[in-house]
Amino acid sequence: MNKYNPSEIEPKWQKKWEEAGVFHASNTSDKPKYYALIEFPYPSGQGLHVGHPRPYTALDVVSRKRRMEGYNVLYPIGWDAFGLPAENYAIKNHVHPEEITKKNIARFKQQIQSLGISFDWSREISTIDPKYYKWTQWIFLQLFKNGLAYKKEMSVNWCTSCKCVLANEEVVNGVCERCGSEVIHKVKSQWMLKITAYAQRLIDDLDLVDYPDRVKTQQKNWIGRSEGAEVDFNTTAGDKLTVYTTRPDTLYGATYMVVSPEHPFIEKWADKLQNLDAVRAYQAEAAKKSDFERTEVAKDKTGVRLEGVEAINPLTGTTIPIFISDYVLVSYGTGAIMAVPAHDTRDWEFAKKFDLPIIEVVKGGDVQKEAFTDCDTGIMVNSGILDGMTVEEAKVRIKDYLEETGIGHRKVNYKLRDWVFARQRYWGEPIPIVHCEKCGYVPIDESELPLVLPQVDSYEPTDNGESPLSKMTDWVNTTCPKCGGKAMRETDTMPQWAGSSWYFLRYMDPHNDESFASKEALNYWHQVDWYNGGMEHTTLHLLYSRFWHKFLYDIGQVPTAEPYAKRTSHGMILGENGEKMSKSRGNVVNPDDVVNEFGADTLRLYEMFIGDFEKAAPWSNAGIKGCRRFIERYWNLQSILVDGEAIRPEMENSFHKAIKKVSYDIENLKFNTAIASLMALMNVIAEKGSINKAELSVFTMLLNPFAPHVTEEVWSEMKLGEGMVTEQPWPKYDESKCKDDVIEIVVQVNGKVRARLCVAADIQKDDAIALAKAEDRIAAEINGKNVVKEIYVPGKLVNIVVKG
Numbered sequence: 001m002n003k004y005n006p007s008e009i010e011p012k013w014q015k016k017w018e019e020a021g022v023f024h025a026s027n028t029s030d031k032p033k034y035y036a037l038i039e040f041p042y043p044s045g046q047g048l049h050v051g052h053p054r055p056y057t058a059l060d061v062v063s064r065k066r067r068m069e070g071y072n073v074l075y076p077i078g079w080d081a082f083g084l085p086a087e088n089y090a091i092k093n094h095v096h097p098e099e100i101t102k103k104n105i106a107r108f109k110q111q112i113q114s115l116g117i118s119f120d121w122s123r124e125i126s127t128i129d130p131k132y133y134k135w136t137q138w139i140f141l142q143l144f145k146n147g148l149a150y151k152k153e154m155s156v157n158w159c160t161s162c163k164c165v166l167a168n169e170e171v172v173n174g175v176c177e178r179c180g181s182e183v184i185h186k187v188k189s190q191w192m193l194k195i196t197a198y199a200q201r202l203i204d205d206l207d208l209v210d211y212p213d214r215v216k217t218q219q220k221n222w223i224g225r226s227e228g229a230e231v232d233f234n235t236t237a238g239d240k241l242t243v244y245t246t247r248p249d250t251l252y253g254a255t256y257m258v259v260s261p262e263h264p265f266i267e268k269w270a271d272k273l274q275n276l277d278a279v280r281a282y283q284a285e286a287a288k289k290s291d292f293e294r295t296e297v298a299k300d301k302t303g304v305r306l307e308g309v310e311a312i313n314p315l316t317g318t319t320i321p322i323f324i325s326d327y328v329l330v331s332y333g334t335g336a337i338m339a340v341p342a343h344d345t346r347d348w349e350f351a352k353k354f355d356l357p358i359i360e361v362v363k364g365g366d367v368q369k370e371a372f373t374d375c376d377t378g379i380m381v382n383s384g385i386l387d388g389m390t391v392e393e394a395k396v397r398i399k400d401y402l403e404e405t406g407i408g409h410r411k412v413n414y415k416l417r418d419w420v421f422a423r424q425r426y427w428g429e430p431i432p433i434v435h436c437e438k439c440g441y442v443p444i445d446e447s448e449l450p451l452v453l454p455q456v457d458s459y460e461p462t463d464n465g466e467s468p469l470s471k472m473t474d475w476v477n478t479t480c481p482k483c484g485g486k487a488m489r490e491t492d493t494m495p496q497w498a499g500s501s502w503y504f505l506r507y508m509d510p511h512n513d514e515s516f517a518s519k520e521a522l523n524y525w526h527q528v529d530w531y532n533g534g535m536e537h538t539t540l541h542l543l544y545s546r547f548w549h550k551f552l553y554d555i556g557q558v559p560t561a562e563p564y565a566k567r568t569s570h571g572m573i574l575g576e577n578g579e580k581m582s583k584s585r586g587n588v589v590n591p592d593d594v595v596n597e598f599g600a601d602t603l604r605l606y607e608m609f610i611g612d613f614e615k616a617a618p619w620s621n622a623g624i625k626g627c628r629r630f631i632e633r634y635w636n637l638q639s640i641l642v643d644g645e646a647i648r649p650e651m652e653n654s655f656h657k658a659i660k661k662v663s664y665d666i667e668n669l670k671f672n673t674a675i676a677s678l679m680a681l682m683n684v685i686a687e688k689g690s691i692n693k694a695e696l697s698v699f700t701m702l703l704n705p706f707a708p709h710v711t712e713e714v715w716s717e718m719k720l721g722e723g724m725v726t727e728q729p730w731p732k733y734d735e736s737k738c739k740d741d742v743i744e745i746v747v748q749v750n751g752k753v754r755a756r757l758c759v760a761a762d763i764q765k766d767d768a769i770a771l772a773k774a775e776d777r778i779a780a781e782i783n784g785k786n787v788v789k790e791i792y793v794p795g796k797l798v799n800i801v802v803k804g
């Protein structure tokens, strides 16, 4: 027997698998299909991180097990390769983003291949490949043709450092998610995708999928459905000011109104406003703030009263003032509110500051001292037709009343905003639209796709916020596909999230030039069966891709309403100190170093053993050494191998239990306890001092999904069977052989628990009772008493009934 040498056997088996094509999925197979998916990586300049192999190995374990169970498995990989980091790096180092991206992909590929993940490399895709983004552009055109892509002047998040528009999701705590710089508002004409048209279905269809509760909850909160009413307030300017409220029951307590600084009525009313300068100054201040800053509850309330225009409470007839304040957002509801200081905290603080009346309309708090908000069970007061009702009753009554009188109507609102689908940057998919003075926005002919991203000399963002493509006048100036007149190409590019919104479909048929995937391939693969990815993508990629998929479903392009049947999420791998790995903390572990020192099998085994898959786990060098030792113990089984075509009787229980446990645990994300049960089995074998061929073959098959290289080597060296381990059927267990050999039973005296005993699982009644009576505590308890009854419930308890 040779010494265990992973650096020799690992590349050897990787080559053999690739040559034999054992991980290539077939689009025409009689086997049942299984589609496992991990989030394809963004090939960053840092190379692979030890966090990457955690999900890759987990679904590799599942995929390898599925193949052994007889499935035709699709487990693909590709590159999410457009985006800012490469572009920023390119600008800094004066290399073309394409060049640096391709270099990064090559490095990532080599690193991932060294791990022996059973990806089907023949289906590798890259979002920057024109053959791929042809179809990203094609889907965009279908969205446009169906009225779901539109251009709109709007206030957008603008990163002062990236000089780029950001989606709401990319603004975290008021700063740019990527660079940490301040985010301000800027008005720009933007391409938008109408994801809001799918808001309700994105909530409802969560019932169709198997996602963790925390993922479903986050998506629902992000979509933010609320039920309320829109109410019209007459104003002295003549226009009706419409508000959205979730509490129309508090209408009698509305003592003033607030419009957002961007509300269009301010322009409309400009000539009526006596303090226009102060209003304008306030608008300018507000434009500098992020939504996050503006709506923070703790923030000091500011605002300016609109002098010259007033509103009338439609129920009380009272004249009430109108303010502008930045705590009301232009992008939610109608951009205007009725303020009820007695029952809303922000309104209360504002009212105190500006000395506005506070009228209690729900009994129960002391509204002069603080807002009484937790009032769902309260009784209405000072509320005319609503007096004496519960809040719940009042909500229904007032909505009916608003509708009867035409003052307002029921309304459902969503927090979800339409998706800003454009960046003023170079490194992205060109948007295949031209602008013609006569015809407006016109899609380019589908036969002209892909619209290839032109080579440019300078890919720096421009200071005026236009895309670098705008400087390429030759490319920009074109003819209108509709009227043949002069037209200009759109120069913004698509956001990072475009390519990842449908990539899982491309894997089904990655080389198709006629369509994004053939109908046959789509019908065959149907849907992703198991998708694992990071929690940080819950409200971004996961929501976006569900939206695109639903759209494709609606236009008859895909067979299912939902893209992913099941979703799971892994925890992060932290540094040894329990902190996030980062260069600045100096705690980054490079997977290449681990592979070189210990081998890929050890890294894989350790990544699966490190802890609860769904939770964050700190890296540990001691832990990795332990995993390496375990693999060596497995390797050394070759030296105690004896003949034998069947598992020996005295080993049956241990082996069948291990098969059952590993099988169950893999399906339930309990990779760590699956490995622990193999370690326990190893101890049983060590105690026995030998292992026979049948036993080693089962052990090898169970360990194979975790440590595929070393198991193939032992399988072939010890001639355990035909072909590769990968091609063997997954071991089956016999339930009757899984019984625990020792069980714990309870011993009662007169029905009260007095002792617990470990007994043989198949113990007979007489023996169980004899053992129970012999136990010290029981013997003392029944000593000198009259035993009137002895009961044995098999596998559970002995009860001794005594008298005297």
Ligand code: ANZ
Pocket: 226, 244, 245, 246, 247, 248, 250, 327, 328, 329, 330, 331, 332, 333, 334, 335, 336, 337, 338, 339, 340, 343, 344, 413
């Ligand atoms: C009166 C009222 C009384 C309100 C009360 C609340 C409590 P959700 O549940 O998040 O949908 N609102 C409406 N539009 C707004 C905007 N553009 N910017 C800031 N706030 C806005 O919240 C709906 C509530 O948030 C609405 O109901 C409105 O205040 C406020 F005791 O109206 B409410």
Ligand code: ZN
Pocket: 436, 437, 438, 439, 440, 442, 480, 481, 482, 483, 484, 485, 487
């Ligand atoms: Zn035209």
